[in-house]
Each structure stands twice: as C-alpha cells, then as structure tokens.
Amino acid sequence: MKLAIEYLKKQAAFYKNQLLKDTVPFWFPRSIDKEHGGFLLMRDADGTLIDDDKAVWIQGRATWLLSTLYNTIEPKKEWLDGAKSGIDFLNNHCFDTDGQMFFHVTRDGKPIRKRRYYFSETFAVIANAAYAKASGDESAAEKARYLFGKCIEYATTPGILPAKFTNTRPAKGIGVPMIMMNTAQQLRETIGDPRCDEWIDKWIAEIERDFVKDDIKCVMEQVAPDGSIIDHIDGRTLNPGHAIEGAWFILHEAKYRNNDPKLIALGCKMLDFMWERGWDKEHGGILYFRDVYDEPVQEYWQDMKFWWPHNEVIIATLLAYVMTGDEKYMQWHKMVHDYAYEKFHDKENGEWYGYLHRDGTIAQTAKGNMYKGPFHLPRQEWYCLQILNEYLDKA
Amino acid sequence: MKLAIEYLKKQAAFYKNQLLKDTVPFWFPRSIDKEHGGFLLMRDADGTLIDDDKAVWIQGRATWLLSTLYNTIEPKKEWLDGAKSGIDFLNNHCFDTDGQMFFHVTRDGKPIRKRRYYFSETFAVIANAAYAKASGDESAAEKARYLFGKCIEYATTPGILPAKFTNTRPAKGIGVPMIMMNTAQQLRETIGDPRCDEWIDKWIAEIERDFVKDDIKCVMEQVAPDGSIIDHIDGRTLNPGHAIEGAWFILHEAKYRNNDPKLIALGCKMLDFMWERGWDKEHGGILYFRDVYDEPVQEYWQDMKFWWPHNEVIIATLLAYVMTGDEKYMQWHKMVHDYAYEKFHDKENGEWYGYLHRDGTIAQTAKGNMYKGPFHLPRQEWYCLQILNEYLDKA
Numbered sequence: 001m002k003l004a005i006e007y008l009k010k011q012a013a014f015y016k017n018q019l020l021k022d023t024v025p026f027w028f029p030r031s032i033d034k035e036h037g038g039f040l041l042m043r044d045a046d047g048t049l050i051d052d053d054k055a056v057w058i059q060g061r062a063t064w065l066l067s068t069l070y071n072t073i074e075p076k077k078e079w080l081d082g083a084k085s086g087i088d089f090l091n092n093h094c095f096d097t098d099g100q101m102f103f104h105v106t107r108d109g110k111p112i113r114k115r116r117y118y119f120s121e122t123f124a125v126i127a128n129a130a131y132a133k134a135s136g137d138e139s140a141a142e143k144a145r146y147l148f149g150k151c152i153e154y155a156t157t158p159g160i161l162p163a164k165f166t167n168t169r170p171a172k173g174i175g176v177p178m179i180m181m182n183t184a185q186q187l188r189e190t191i192g193d194p195r196c197d198e199w200i201d202k203w204i205a206e207i208e209r210d211f212v213k214d215d216i217k218c219v220m221e222q223v224a225p226d227g228s229i230i231d232h233i234d235g236r237t238l239n240p241g242h243a244i245e246g247a248w249f250i251l252h253e254a255k256y257r258n259n260d261p262k263l264i265a266l267g268c269k270m271l272d273f274m275w276e277r278g279w280d281k282e283h284g285g286i287l288y289f290r291d292v293y294d295e296p297v298q299e300y301w302q303d304m305k306f307w308w309p310h311n312e313v314i315i316a317t318l319l320a321y322v323m324t325g326d327e328k329y330m331q332w333h334k335m336v337h338d339y340a341y342e343k344f345h346d347k348e349n350g351e352w353y354g355y356l357h358r359d360g361t362i363a364q365t366a367k368g369n370m371y372k373g374p375f376h377l378p379r380q381e382w383y384c385l386q387i388l389n390e391y392l393d394k395a
Numbered sequence: 396m397k398l399a400i401e402y403l404k405k406q407a408a409f410y411k412n413q414l415l416k417d418t419v420p421f422w423f424p425r426s427i428d429k430e431h432g433g434f435l436l437m438r439d440a441d442g443t444l445i446d447d448d449k450a451v452w453i454q455g456r457a458t459w460l461l462s463t464l465y466n467t468i469e470p471k472k473e474w475l476d477g478a479k480s481g482i483d484f485l486n487n488h489c490f491d492t493d494g495q496m497f498f499h500v501t502r503d504g505k506p507i508r509k510r511r512y513y514f515s516e517t518f519a520v521i522a523n524a525a526y527a528k529a530s531g532d533e534s535a536a537e538k539a540r541y542l543f544g545k546c547i548e549y550a551t552t553p554g555i556l557p558a559k560f561t562n563t564r565p566a567k568g569i570g571v572p573m574i575m576m577n578t579a580q581q582l583r584e585t586i587g588d589p590r591c592d593e594w595i596d597k598w599i600a601e602i603e604r605d606f607v608k609d610d611i612k613c614v615m616e617q618v619a620p621d622g623s624i625i626d627h628i629d630g631r632t633l634n635p636g637h638a639i640e641g642a643w644f645i646l647h648e649a650k651y652r653n654n655d656p657k658l659i660a661l662g663c664k665m666l667d668f669m670w671e672r673g674w675d676k677e678h679g680g681i682l683y684f685r686d687v688y689d690e691p692v693q694e695y696w697q698d699m700k701f702w703w704p705h706n707e708v709i710i711a712t713l714l715a716y717v718m719t720g721d722e723k724y725m726q727w728h729k730m731v732h733d734y735a736y737e738k739f740h741d742k743e744n745g746e747w748y749g750y751l752h753r754d755g756t757i758a759q760t761a762k763g764n765m766y767k768g769p770f771h772l773p774r775q776e777w778y779c780l781q782i783l784n785e786y787l788d789k790a
Binding site: 042044050051053106110111112113114164165166168169232233295296297298299300301302303304306354355357358363364365366369370 | 437439445446448501505506507508509559560561563564627628690691692693694695696697698699701749750752753758759760761764765
C-alpha cells in the first residue's frame, strides 16, 4: 500500500509536469491564430506548420482544453483569451446555414467539407460549456445547451441526417451513446443541465444491453439495432481502445454517483474484455482493430498503434485501480503508461507522435492533422492528475 | 540482347504459369455463386470465405477477367459460363432505380451502399464489353456502350453526382482521366466504339497539361482545375503506383498508335518521375503515398506496401522496356518483380497477400475484400504475357 501511494504520487507529479511543461507548451501560445481567430494546429514533429486549414472537431477540442485548464489548474488570462479565440471562430465560421456544423474549413473560415455526423457539434457543446464556466459568458452556456439538444435530436431522429448505408442491414455504433454520455458529463460538471442524468442512464443502459457481450467476453463496436452481432467484416470489427474509452466514461459516472457498484462492475468488465483483445502480447501497446472471431480485418492498417487508444487505456486502468484497489489494474496501468511514454513521446520536441507501426517504430511524424490535435493526450494527463489528486487527498 | 531475350522468354513462361496454375485457380471455379449468380470473393489466405457480401467493383472486374481469358487465352466453357453469371448478377442486382450503380450489395443482391463515384459503372463497361466479345451477346455490347456514355456524362457534368467537398477549393483527381482512358481502350479493343479515340486524346492531353509537372519531376494525384498545385495536405499527397498505372495506360496507347514517339516519351517520363518518388530505397517495393514536398502525409498508413501498385509497376516497367529497349527499365522490372513475387506471393495457397508493412512483413492475410479480388494481379500476369508474346514473336 505504501509503495502504491509512492508510485501514485510520482505519477501525479509526472502527469502535471508533462501537461504543463511538455504537452500544452507544444501547442500554445504559438497555435492561436491572431489574424483569423481559432487555432493553427496541423504541425510537424518540431512544430512547423504543415497546413493552415482548420479541422472543426479540433477547434472545439482545443477550446475545451484551454477553458478546462483555466477552470481547474489556474485562471491564466492567456488560456481564457485563447479559449475565446476558439469560441469566436466556431461561432463565426463553423456553422452552415442549415444549423449543422462543418468538418473542415480554411484558415479564414471558408467551408471545405461537411460530414454526415455531428461530432463537430458534440465538441462545440463541451467547448462552449467549459468556456461559459471559465468566462461567465451566458451566451456560451445557452449555445452549449442548445447544441446539446440538437445532438440529442440528431441521435434520436432516424433519417434526420443523410445516411451512408441503405436500410438493408441496419446497424448502430457504440460511438453515439459513448460520445453523447461524455458530452453530457462535461455539460453537467461545468454549467449543469437538468437533462443530463436521465440521458446518461439511457445511454449506459443501451451500451450494456446491446454492445457488451458476456458470453464471448467482448464489447462490440457495431451491432444490429436489436444488439445482435452482424456477421460481416464491418460488423465483426472491434476497436479495443475505443471500447476502453467507453469503459472509463462509465467508471467516471460510477464515481460521480458515489461509487455506484453496478457501474464500477460494468466499466471494469468492459476494460477486462477489451484489454484481453487489444493488448499486443508480442510488441506491447494497444492494437487498433481486431476481429471478434479473429478473422482478417478489412482495414489493412489494423495492427498499427495510434496515440489516442493509449491515452484512453492509461485513464481507464488508473481509474479502475483507484476505484477498486485491484492490483491487476495498477499493473496494466504501468504497462500501457511505460509503453506509451517510451514509444509515442517525442523527448526532443515535446508532445506525442500519433502513429506507430505494430513494432513501435514511427509511421508518420505529424503532431497535428485533421484528427489529431491538443485533446486526447492533454485530456489524459489532466484527467489522471485530477483523479490522483483526489485519491491522494483522501489516502 | 540474347540474354535479354532468354530472360523475357522465362518471364513469359512464368507469367503464364502463375496466371493459369496459381492465380486463376485460387478464385475459380469455387467463387462462382451458383445460387444467386455473381461471385463470392471475400476470402482469407487459404480461400475460406470470410464474408458473402459482394463488392460491385469486383463483380465487374471478375466478369471482365473471365471474359478476357476466354477471348485471349482459350475459349473454355467454364470461363464463359462464369462471366455470364457475373453479367447477370450485375444487371439484375447492381443498379439503383435512378440508373446509378451500387457499391456494395448482399449475397442475394440487396443494396448496402451506393457511393458518389462511378467506378462501379466503369468496371461494368469493361465487363459487358469483354463479355459481348466472348459471347456475341448484342445486348451486352449495347449495355457497355450505354454505360460508357453515362460515365462520360458523369465525368463532364459538374454537379450531376453529389459532391463530397464544397466549392471553396475546387480540385480534380488524375483518377478520372485515367480510368476513363483505360475503359475506352478496353471498349475499343473488344467491341469497338467510334467515340473512344477522340476521348482518349482529350484525357491524355488533360493528364499531360494539368498533372505532369516537369519542373519538379512529378505526377500529381490531385490539382486545382487549372492544374496548379494545391498546397494543403490532401493536395500535396502523391500516389506513385497509381501515377505509374497511368503511365502504362499511355504506353499502351502509344503501342496502339504504332509506337507514337510523343506518347512513349510521356509515359516513360511519368514512370521515371514516380519510380524515383515511390521506390523504397531502404526496404524495396513501392511506397503507397508520398508528399510532393516530403512533408508528412495525412494517411498514417502511407508507408505500407499494397499489392496493386506492384502489379502496375511490373507492367509499366516491362512495357517501357519492350517499347524503348532502355536497360534501365529491364533493371527496374526485375527489381519490382523480384520484390513482389518474394513478398506478396503466397507460395502455399496461391495468389498474393494484399497488404504488407513497410518492412515487407504481412499486415493482413485476406486475399479478397471490398477492394481486392481477381483483378490487378491476374490482369498483370495476363497483360505481361500478351506483350511478351507479341515482342518475342517479332524478335
């Protein structure tokens, strides 16, 4: 026990240092676009800008990060000013006339691409909610609540957004209840919203009922509307790091609800199932895709190691440990932490590489692109710091 | 010279043997779906079926292959019967009510997905054209000509198909003139069509004017409508194997036009530029994506080795050699041939793996999926055999 406390204290100091001395300084202040607002985030390993376009997901996520640092670490004016720049860019340039958000815009905010999903909107909810808390700006709070309502509408109204597939073989993904649950948690814990608890209950129930398969010890990424497994290549494809992200959203909910034992059991079960399927016993790290029956996965890059699943597994294992005291989770946390900070972390320039080959060598050097920016890594370092501080305070 | 002739004779025998004793028997007759028509092609390394869905591109390509074998190798009844099964499935199940084709259907032909492209249609053109020649079926010939007209309409009418991107930063890909040129060549050389030569001229002129950049020795994958380079991540991304496929389509056209020296020079230039950018000097093989200015490519799997670029480069280098006699091309042909048949070829079960890591190890074992089936490899073995037979006859 004393050894564990020493280790966790060391981890808390490590995450704090990484977050504030390594990860955040890689991105800020240089990425704030003083000319057009928002952030210039598509950067090579050394920080050189490789594209001045703006990915709307990442504009929202970076705004959330700066606001959250302001709310929870230190009320630094530069963080609040940066967040305001993000909020203004989102409001002024990232909405289409039909109310839907774009996915990809130019530096000065002209639309390049809109997609059939509403992830831009979910990230705009958490950006506005965290910014409203930081700034006291009531219009941002209203925007967050309004967009959360839109997301619920998109999630629950069949046919409201154009479909990618026909109705021949209907399917649903775990991504929707997961992202909506986390969005609701953020909204609730910054500015509050009376709708959140009830919706979170529904999404957790859906995940447990339709996606978690006790008989084959698996969390499915996609299922038929009734929860049955679709025995085709896409339907069989698992994303262990994503399912484990879902596990920690549920553990977070358990903690919020005074350590609800049923939710702890559900989150730990999801983690157990998908650690077993995702951890690469040969090279270490989390494999990106697996097939539920170990058949070949359509995606040829299925055995690569991406940065973000490692961030999610670092959080999930630490949270599972502090909530259960089960030494297995401490051990897993060390394994994934040591692998990730050895292989992904760029000791020279700060931040992490995004994409490794299965053997741990670097496949692509960029730190930022359409999908990677200041989010999963700083969120992990920030969240781990929060739970460790809380745990060590009580210990 | 004598040594070269000996080598080329050996190659001709090798390709014939591979095609008829290794590649074709992997797929046929077992893949012909006697119950629903069409082909069951999504198979693991040993031939086990991993999905009974049907990818419309591949249904058309397999029909083209069987018809072409019948037309050029031997009039085997089983090849013609197989081709008929493919034609019937395409006609009965792969067209939507608006005349556009689907991309992905179930085994019994129910639609799963339609896409914003007309590659299903181009493969249906070559399938119908080759089948019409094999069978004498006039309705297939009519269908081929009708669909070729539809493809020209899709290619030349802005806005006729839904757009993936806004008009903020218009772009065009080399894929359209390339696939249309090859479709026209196939149509012309099976059943004939008076439109082909003129269109082929236009597409070659467009490639030369807008995509081939002498100053930086490069063939672009995507450019602005006026041919200028779009200096953003997507606009900078090169696909060397694809550009080299375009090079051999042009060399093929040069051969058809009595060895037109201007077209030979253009095809060889494209091959020279993109060999230099695509050949992996460290591990051998053709890298999938490159950045025109060597910045990081967005696609994290950019340094993988895919089967089909190797098929295209094997053809292009051999064709360049027999048309120019330049020893450099013979040397390149040997390099890519030896690499590909060592790394991709499955000596135990026949056919090739589709996806290797950069270092040449296998990333995914499937022989067939939504994108891979009996096309690039058998086309390469068949086409190389044709040009070698023709060359050796004259030598």
